[in-house]
Amino acid sequence: xxxxxxxxxxxxxxxxxxxxxxxxxxxxxxxxxxxxxxxxxxxxxxxxxxxxxxxxxxxxxxxxxxxxxxxxxxxxxxxxxxxxxxxxxxxxxxxxxxxxxxxxxxxxxxxxxxxxxxxxxxxxxxxxxxxxxxxxxxxxxxxxxxxxxxxxxxxxxxxxxxxxxxxxxxxxxxxxxxxxxxxxxxxxxxxxxxxxxxxxxxxxxxxxxxxxxxxxxxxxxxxxxxxxxxxxxxxxxxxxxxxxxxxxxxxxxxxxxxxxxxxxxxxxxxxxxxxxxxxxxxxxxxxxxxxxxxxxxxxxxxxxxxxxxxxxxxxxxxxxxxxxxxxxxxxxxxxxxx
Numbered sequence: 523x524x525x526x527x528x529x530x531x532x533x534x535x536x537x538x539x540x541x542x543x544x545x546x547x548x549x550x551x552x553x554x555x556x557x558x559x560x561x562x563x564x565x566x567x568x569x570x571x572x573x574x575x576x577x578x579x580x581x582x583x584x585x586x587x588x589x590x591x592x593x594x595x596x597x598x599x600x601x602x603x604x605x606x607x608x609x610x611x612x613x614x615x616x617x618x619x620x621x622x623x624x625x626x627x628x629x630x631x632x633x634x635x636x637x638x639x640x641x642x643x644x645x646x647x648x649x650x651x652x653x654x655x656x657x658x659x660x661x662x663x664x665x666x667x668x669x670x671x672x673x674x675x676x677x678x679x680x681x682x683x684x685x686x687x688x689x690x691x692x693x694x695x696x697x698x699x700x701x702x703x704x705x706x707x708x709x710x711x712x713x714x715x716x717x718x719x720x721x722x723x724x725x726x727x728x729x730x731x732x733x734x735x736x737x738x739x740x741x742x743x744x745x746x747x748x749x750x751x752x753x754x755x756x757x758x759x760x761x762x763x764x765x766x767x768x769x770x771x772x773x774x775x776x777x778x779x780x781x782x783x784x785x786x787x788x789x790x791x792x793x794x795x796x797x798x799x800x801x802x803x804x805x806x807x808x809x810x811x812x813x814x815x816x817x818x819x820x821x822x823x824x825x826x827x828x829x830x831x832x833x834x835x836x837x838x839x840x841x842x843x844x845x846x847x848x849x850x851x852x853x854x855x856x857x858x859x860x
Contacts, residue, residue: 583806587839587849588612588642590773590817593828604829606637608836609850614678614815616645620668627671634672641674642813643715643745643771648722649703650682651695659702666707666714675813676771677712678745679703680719681733688723696723697736704741715745715770720753727756734768744768747817749775752796753786759797762804771813772805774798774839788819790831791838802843 589610591601598619605613613634623630634641646665649658666677681696704714716733718724724733730751734744744765748758750773762769776794780787791798805814816835821828839845 581809581811583809584811585802585805585845585849586612586640586813587774587836587845588614588640588813588815589832589835590614590645590815592616592645593818593820593831595820595828601828602634602637602639604832606639608829608832610816610832610836611638611850612640612642612813612815614643614645614817615641617647617665620644620665623672624668627668631671631673640813641669641672642815643676643678644669644674645678648680648682648719649696649699651692651699651723652682652684655699655702658699659706662703663706663710666703666710666712669712670710674712676715676745677707678715678717680717681722681724683721683723683725688729692723693729693732694736696733697738697742700733700742701738704738708741713743713770714741715743717745717747717750717773718754719747719750725754727751727754727761730754730756730761734765739768743770745770745772747773747775748796748798748801749773749777749788749794753777759800759804762801762808762810766808766810769808769810769812771815772801773817774801774814775817787822788817789822790818791816791835792842798838798843802845 587610589605589608589612591598591605591613594601594604596618598615602613619630631641644665646662649662662677662679669675669677679700681700684692700714700716707714716724716737718730718733724730734742744761746758746761746765746769751758751761774791776789776791776796776798777786778789778794779785788794816832816839818828818831818835821831836850839849
């Protein structure tokens with residue numbers, strides 16, 4: 523039988539069914555799935571639906587302030603005590619803590635909980651496109667598993683810049699490597715944030731764009747360090763607006779010119795060139811809901827302690843950036859407002 527004949531038989535069958543269907547309903551005593559209008563009362567009482575006429579607006583900005591333990595130079599127990607004492611509610615730790623706590627992650631979670639600190643992120647080091655790919659992925663996934671087991675939120679990843687002229691293939695390779703890492707950390711419930719950094723493939727703004735463009739945005743978010751981005755020649759305020767949908771969390775940081783070999787150094791907030799007021803204004807403008815982690819790599823004045831600088835930075839955020847007590851002690855529930 524040809525296709526035309528088959529189609530005619532199919533249509534004929536449908537037509538016959540349409541003719542017989544009312545008769546079959548009559549044989550059931552007149553029942554119909556579509557009763558005459560008015561036979562049944564309405565299922566729901568009359569409702570005022572005018573509430574739905576107005577569009578839903580985005581939730582207001584909710585910025586939570588954490589602090590990075592890097593300033594304490596590896597004495598992380600002191601860091602957690604000092605950061606909590608000053609009223610910060612989140613902390614970022616480095617992967618150097620993993621060997622000490624890898625066999626007892628819940629113990630670290632308990633220590634942080636006692637101090638009412640959220641484990642915001644772990645600095646996982648740089649992804650190196652020149653190393654064995656499988657080994658690179660495994661190392662960062664191991665750190666992500668540690669974050670998960672400790673009840674943390676994010677994994678921060680920088681990169682290692684090859685000591686040669688970069689090519690388009692390098693950006694593609696880094697984007698692909700970060701994507702593969704991010705897929706696996708996502709399986710653990712840990713989001714991956716890419717940290718543009720001086721001396722990295724993603725140093726200058728145009729390089730950051732190429733890395734992000736080569737990485738899958740579903741698995742690789744942006745962890746914007748406003749000082750590194752500024753020193754690389756970028757405008758962190760513009761970056762916040764440009765990458766509003768991809769912004770995972772931030773490093774709140776300042777940078778100033780310096781006579782040393784690097785030509786710059788990181789300083790306490792308000793003593794450098796970063797437009798920090800503009801940064802927070804931009805975060806509010808995009809209704810950012812998430813963590814902003816204050817970071818100072820080391821104390822500029824060795825006669826003062828890391829805690830001294832953490833206090834100075836908090837005072838600056840309150841007196842000059844318009845932050846209040848609720849930003850340090852948010853009332854909403856949950857560890858991650860995003």
